[in-house]
Amino acid sequence: MRLVRRVKEMQSISRRLHEEKKRVGFVPTMGSLHDGHLSLIRLARKMCDTLVVSVFVNPTQFSPSEDFTRYPRDIERDKKLCESEGTDILFAPETDDMYPEDFSTYVVEERLSLPLCGRSRPTHFRGVTTVVTKLFNIIRPTFAVFGQKDAQQAFVIERMVRDLNFDIEIVVAPIVREKDGLAMSSRNRYLSPKEREEATAIFRSLSGVKQMVRKGERKTSPLIKLIRDEIARTETGRLDYAEIVDTRTLSPVEVIEDDVLVAVAAQFGRARLIDNIIIKKDEL
Amino acid sequence: MRLVRRVKEMQSISRRLHEEKKRVGFVPTMGSLHDGHLSLIRLARKMCDTLVVSVFVNPTQFSPSEDFTRYPRDIERDKKLCESEGTDILFAPETDDMYPEDFSTYVVEERLSLPLCGRSRPTHFRGVTTVVTKLFNIIRPTFAVFGQKDAQQAFVIERMVRDLNFDIEIVVAPIVREKDGLAMSSRNRYLSPKEREEATAIFRSLSGVKQMVRKGERKTSPLIKLIRDEIARTETGRLDYAEIVDTRTLSPVEVIEDDVLVAVAAQFGRARLIDNIIIKKDEL
Numbered sequence: 008m009r010l011v012r013r014v015k016e017m018q019s020i021s022r023r024l025h026e027e028k029k030r031v032g033f034v035p036t037m038g039s040l041h042d043g044h045l046s047l048i049r050l051a052r053k054m055c056d057t058l059v060v061s062v063f064v065n066p067t068q069f070s071p072s073e074d075f076t077r078y079p080r081d082i083e084r085d086k087k088l089c090e091s092e093g094t095d096i097l098f099a100p101e102t103d104d105m106y107p108e109d110f111s112t113y114v115v116e117e118r119l120s121l122p123l124c125g126r127s128r129p130t131h132f133r134g135v136t137t138v139v140t141k142l143f144n145i146i147r148p149t150f151a152v153f154g155q156k157d158a159q160q161a162f163v164i165e166r167m168v169r170d171l172n173f174d175i176e177i178v179v180a181p182i183v184r185e186k187d188g189l190a191m192s193s194r195n196r197y198l199s200p201k202e203r204e205e206a207t208a209i210f211r212s213l214s215g216v217k218q219m220v221r222k223g224e225r226k227t228s229p230l231i232k233l234i235r236d237e238i239a240r241t242e243t244g245r246l247d248y249a250e251i252v253d254t255r256t257l258s259p260v261e262v263i264e265d266d267v268l269v270a271v272a273a274q275f276g277r278a279r280l281i282d283n284i285i286i287k288k289d290e291l
Numbered sequence: 292m293r294l295v296r297r298v299k300e301m302q303s304i305s306r307r308l309h310e311e312k313k314r315v316g317f318v319p320t321m322g323s324l325h326d327g328h329l330s331l332i333r334l335a336r337k338m339c340d341t342l343v344v345s346v347f348v349n350p351t352q353f354s355p356s357e358d359f360t361r362y363p364r365d366i367e368r369d370k371k372l373c374e375s376e377g378t379d380i381l382f383a384p385e386t387d388d389m390y391p392e393d394f395s396t397y398v399v400e401e402r403l404s405l406p407l408c409g410r411s412r413p414t415h416f417r418g419v420t421t422v423v424t425k426l427f428n429i430i431r432p433t434f435a436v437f438g439q440k441d442a443q444q445a446f447v448i449e450r451m452v453r454d455l456n457f458d459i460e461i462v463v464a465p466i467v468r469e470k471d472g473l474a475m476s477s478r479n480r481y482l483s484p485k486e487r488e489e490a491t492a493i494f495r496s497l498s499g500v501k502q503m504v505r506k507g508e509r510k511t512s513p514l515i516k517l518i519r520d521e522i523a524r525t526e527t528g529r530l531d532y533a534e535i536v537d538t539r540t541l542s543p544v545e546v547i548e549d550d551v552l553v554a555v556a557a558q559f560g561r562a563r564l565i566d567n568i569i570i571k572k573d574e575l
Binding site: 014018021022025026029107109110111112113114115116117118119136140141144145148166167169170171172173174214256 | 302305306309310312346393394395396397398399400401402403420424425428429431449451453454455456457458466503540
């Protein structure tokens with residue numbers, strides 16, 4: 008595995024891979040790799056000739072009040088994990104190489120970025136679309152893998168790829184969960200034992216929604232109430248949002264008639280956790 | 292010459308050109324080609340294996356009050372001109388193929404876009420950076436040629452290319468002028484004979500600035516006064532701005548000590564005309 012630290016170096020490697028007609032798979036991450044990331048890396052590994060993983064804690068997707076400086080970083084561990092999963096190139100650029108002092112160009116998605124996490128994190132997706140555009144241009148992959156855990160991010164990236172005509176396939180990989188159902192996240196390590204235990208309420212509430220829909224419930228208000236009640240029963244959790252939205256527009260629906268995303272965000276101690284399920288029309 | 296109308300078709304051609312390791316030159320235009328455009332096309336022709344010219348009147352760079360609908364269009368004439376200059380591919384997409392109904396992603400440059408034309412046309416450069424990003428992703432050229440006439444546009448595009456890590460070289464080609472000095476522009480055809488005659492005041496004022504600097508003037512206020520006075524002497528012209536700015540930041544300077552852009556925009560009848568000169572440090 009080759010560790011690449013400089014943007015220019017990565018770009019000249021990308022140019023060569025292109026000339027050699029390699030099928031390049033790409034998994035962008037902020038490091039602190041867990042089994043969720045590894046599942047994306049394994050999926051990409053099977054689909055490509057050359058596998059590039061990036062580790063970059065992207066400052067532009069954090070607001071000043073968020074956890075950018077204390078976001079967990081462990082490049083040595085990430086390196087070992089990437090290597091053991093058959094990564095060919097680990098791209099881990101420095102912040103000032105990615106964002107020179109007079110950096111002034113951003114990519115903004117202005118519809119799907121607004122609801123859900125966009126409401127509590129108004130500059131977050133602009134940071135994501137900007138850094139992903141940069142990484143796409145630096146690495147020029149054939150395809151890139153994103154996690155379903157960040158469902159809204161995946162929708163926003165897919166929209167961006169369509170709108171800006173990136174010739175890159177977006178692959179969305181399923182959520183990987185702990186045994187008790189908690190979605191894997193680098194932020195889970197912020198949780199105290201008590202919070203960790205109570206955080207299972209999130210997935211429990213989503214499973215409850217799924218069951219109610221299976222039993223025939225189509226109205227979303229009782230489903231959302233179920234989520235609210237489940238989080239409210241915890242001592243340490245505070246709901247940010249629970250919404251059921253159309254998967255094409257991310258607008259709330261009152262009655263489920265088509266594919267919907269059931270999305271939850273909740274704060275447990277220092278950790279803002281998100282999770283979701285998709286309910287397909289053909290499951291109704 | 293091949294005329295390509297669909298984005299998908301152009302993308303599959305670009306993919307093939309890449310595989311064949313062609314050096315692809317690209318000249319984006321809004322059509323209505325004049326000798327200014329042809330000089331860009333000739334320059335590009337000399338530098339590449341495959342020459343792509345695009346003709347697309349881009350709606351997102353016009354404000355609702357501007358001349359999008361009456362902007363001159365003549366694809367048959369443009370086709371002949373491109374063909375005669377040795378263009379390999381003329382890419383002329385339809386608006387709804389470039390901008391689907393739920394289009395929602397934009398590229399914004401937030402510093403160099405603000406002064407000069409950005410002040411009178413606040414959404415203009417966002418339209419330019421968005422469409423150029425799309426065209427870059429669709430065509431994936433080795434280099435692209437822009438005209439010095441749109442000096443601020445060239446600076447904004449260069450900044451965007453650096454910030455978003457496009458692996459594309461930007462070539463800026465000199466302004467082509469009519470015999471009496473008026474910079475060539477598709478909008479010159481809006482001018483009445485009287486306005487056409489008086490519009491020469493723009494270049495005359497820029498030449499006057501150059502002479503004063505040659506004679507030793509370094510303070511910008513008398514230079515700007517010269518431009519204002521020259522335009523004020525016309526009956527049909529109305530100055531939008533006359534500014535002398537640093538070429539790196541596009542911020543106004545009071546005393547010329549480094550490379551500066553002397554930029555003018557003025558309305559003559561229905562036509563908003565722009566022109567500029569660059570004064571290099573080594574000419575001082």
